[in-house]
Amino acid sequence: MYTETLTSRRSFLCLTGSLVAGAALPAIPHNVLAAGKKEEKESGVNPVEDLMREHGLLRRVLLIYEEAISRINGARKLPSGVIADSADIIRRFVENYHEKLEEDEIFPRFQKAGKLNDLVKVLLAQHQAGRRLTDSILKFSEPVALKAAEAKEDPSAAMQQMYGGTPFFGRFSLLRGKSPDTKKELASAMQQFIHMYRPHAAREDTVLFPVFRSIVTPREFDELGEKFEDKEHELFGKEGFEKMVESVGEIEKKLGVYDLSSFTPEA
Ligand SMILES: [Fe+2]
Numbered sequence: 001m002y003t004e005t006l007t008s009r010r011s012f013l014c015l016t017g018s019l020v021a022g023a024a025l026p027a028i029p030h031n032v033l034a035a036g037k038k039e040e041k042e043s044g045v046n047p048v049e050d051l052m053r054e055h056g057l058l059r060r061v062l063l064i065y066e067e068a069i070s071r072i073n074g075a076r077k078l079p080s081g082v083i084a085d086s087a088d089i090i091r092r093f094v095e096n097y098h099e100k101l102e103e104d105e106i107f108p109r110f111q112k113a114g115k116l117n118d119l120v121k122v123l124l125a126q127h128q129a130g131r132r133l134t135d136s137i138l139k140f141s142e143p144v145a146l147k148a149a150e151a152k153e154d155p156s157a158a159m160q161q162m163y164g165g166t167p168f169f170g171r172f173s174l175l176r177g178k179s180p181d182t183k184k185e186l187a188s189a190m191q192q193f194i195h196m197y198r199p200h201a202a203r204e205d206t207v208l209f210p211v212f213r214s215i216v217t218p219r220e221f222d223e224l225g226e227k228f229e230d231k232e233h234e235l236f237g238k239e240g241f242e243k244m245v246e247s248v249g250e251i252e253k254k255l256g257v258y259d260l261s262s263f264t265p266e267a
């Protein structure tokens, strides 16, 4: 939606310019029209802008993880599914799409150009570490795993919650073999994820991406922008990014961290 708005705004400005020119000139030469069309085509989200706005989405999930950790540590209520849903967004959108693009289209070009090799090596290793952490977060945030941790703290309450009031002892075996430290392990995996991804995304935004334009031709840069958008549409539909943002917003609402003004210090 944002992309379309941006593109439409730019197209409108472009069109307005053409109309003003048209008022002064009876006919618009073909080369002017062609230039306008080219400008319109290039006005979509460029590859770096695309990756950076995806980092914005990642940062919002880091905030969710932070709030979830605080609730786990403070033994406060954690709405069901918020961690698993957030980790699912990280898996599908950040790891399998955003990072895959970096690994397929960005990092190899730096390696080929012989630039920022050490940084790229660290970034790649961090992608792998991130995927391992997400495996853990998904595993430990499974309803049964969390219920098992709750049962350790208060067996009767957790069983009533699991089986709708009347404990069904035949299914108690589900709780066996689960680590009593599940919540601790979950909080630790999320904390490590936050600890690594804040500097990771910041380094890509401030060091890697600004250099990227200089190692590809302008044409390659534009083509990559289109390729990234096509891939996004193919995997997540026409407004895939916007839908992801909406999903993250819904999770933020459940955790009370959606209202941006709540982060403003009181005067
Ligand atoms: Fe990355």
Ligand SMILES: [Fe+2]
Pocket (backbone or CB within 6 Å): 051, 055, 098, 099, 102, 201, 204
């Ligand atoms: Fe990234």
